[in-house]
Amino acid sequence: MSALLSLRDVWVEYGDRIVIEKLDLDIAxxxxxxxxxxxxxxxxxxxxxxxxxxxPTRGTVLLDGIPxxxxxxxxRGVVFQRYSVFPHLSVLRNTMFGLECPKAPLSGRLFGSARRAARDEAVAMLEAVGLGDSLDLYPAQMSGGMQQRLAIAQALVQRPxxxxxxxxxxxxxxxxxxxxxxxxxxxxxxxxxxxxxxxxxxxxxxxxxxxxxxxxxxxxxxxxxxxxxxxxxxxxxxxxxxxxxxxxxxxxxxxxxxxx
Ligand SMILES: Nc1ncnc2c1ncn2[C@@H]1O[C@H](COP(=O)(O)OP(=O)(O)O)[C@@H](O)[C@H]1O
Ligand SMILES: [Mg+2]
CATH class of the missing domain: 3.40.50.300 (P-loop containing nucleotide triphosphate hydrolases)
Known part of the structure; x- marks a missing residue:
């Protein structure tokens, strides 16, 4: 079975500090x-x-066998411990941002039918994480758990x-x-x-x-x-x-x- 992700003799060094050495790993x-x-x-x-x-300083990371x-x-999507959502955007806008950014990298905004499609996808993902009733809230109005649900929606809406x-x-x-x-x-x-x-x-x-x-x-x-x-x-x-x-x-x- 070929791996989704493979690391081959991967090293990470910052200056003379070796952080990761000789990492060989396959992830299915x-x-x-x-x-x-x-x-x-x-x-x-x-x-x-x-x-x-x-x-990597040395070595290769392969995704589907390709560097x-x-x-x-x-x-690939990512969720950190905290602070990965934008405080000045509502729940819905935070989630739509994940779709808008790759499609309209300069303005960060979509218009017309593309915008409606992005909104629908964002709402569906927010419902999947249990935030379907919180579309217009801002992060500061939400608990830590809700903020992490939002961060997960933001990462997953791009379908990584x-x-x-x-x-x-x-x-x-x-x-x-x-x-x-x-x-x-x-x-x-x-x-x-x-x-x-x-x-x-x-x-x-x-x-x-x-x-x-x-x-x-x-x-x-x-x-x-x-x-x-x-x-x-x-x-x-x-x-x-x-x-x-x-x-x-x-x-x-x-x-x-x-x-x-
Ligand atoms: N950009 C960087 N420049 C220099 N040193 C770094 C950098 N990023 C991480 N480090 C160092 O690499 C080591 C591993 O960091 P990190 O990956 O954050 O560890 P962990 O997440 O396991 O706590 C730490 O000693 C950290 O100080
Ligand atoms: Mg860490």
Whole structure:
């Protein structure tokens, strides 16, 4: 089976600081990959590589076997922990912006039937994330959970195949987080997405993911902390998720990682 995404001997260096070293990885279409690892391990840098925001210092990132073009493509969408929506735009305009920007990059506006089509698509996506009744609200009027629903709608309205999530639920209360877990699971299935999610929450990593990767350094030089970069130190395929009940009872503790 050929991978959707492949990284081949990928290195990321900032000056003489090595952040990611020798990363070799294949990600299958429709996987839900959770990424955990200590702060500063290079998890966000890894997502930027896949987003095409950053080119590897060495090595190649392949999408469908073809080297990734160094820019945000419509096949990849991203949601960050916070602040990814525009505060001066309403919910509807925020979501339409995701459609307008690629089609009308200079003005950022569409007109006539193109605008109506974009509006319809945006409304449908907002309904899918549970914001169908909040089209005219502004981000400041919404809770953190609603803002993340909006950020997800904004990313998905462009119909990406790959959704990148960088600690998307970390700032939310536990109850809201559970709602978001249900939402992202539904969207993953309904839109046949491939999801790559960075999280600090190990339970979240295991309950949502079909695969859990740990990014960390294999080697440390205390006298030269930047000499070695992080790579995938654990790669755990999980039993296929079949239904909600299943994945809830399927909890694995951090101790299990070491035995794999
Ligand atoms: N543009 C950059 N220039 C220099 N150093 C950077 C840059 N981006 C990230 N870093 C460094 O790379 C390391 C990994 O960062 P990051 O990918 O944000 O880690 P994580 O998301 O795992 O916490 C950190 O030490 C960070 O300071
Ligand atoms: Mg980060």
């Amino acid at each position: 279409a429709q996987a839900f990959v959770s990424i955990v690892g200590p702060s500063g391990a290079g998890k966000s840098s890894f997502l930027r590589l896949i987003l095409g925001q950053e080119a 990734l073009v160094p820019e945000c493509g419509p096949d 195949r790959i959704l990148l999530l960088d600690e998307p639920f970390g700032a939310l209360d536990p109850g809201i987080r559970a709602d978001m877990h249900a939402l992202i699971t539904r969207l993953w299935r309904d839109y046949s997405l491939t999801i790559i999610m960075v999280t600090h929450d190990i339970r979240e990593a295991f309950s949502l993911g079909t695969r859990v990767l740990t990014l960390d350094k294999r080697r440390h030089d205390p006298h030269a902390p930047h000499r070695y970069g992080a790579t995938v130190v654990y790669d755990l395929p999980l039993r296929n998720r079949t239904d909600e009940a299943d994945c809830e009872s399927d909890s694995i503790t951090i101790d299990d990682i070491g035995n794999n």
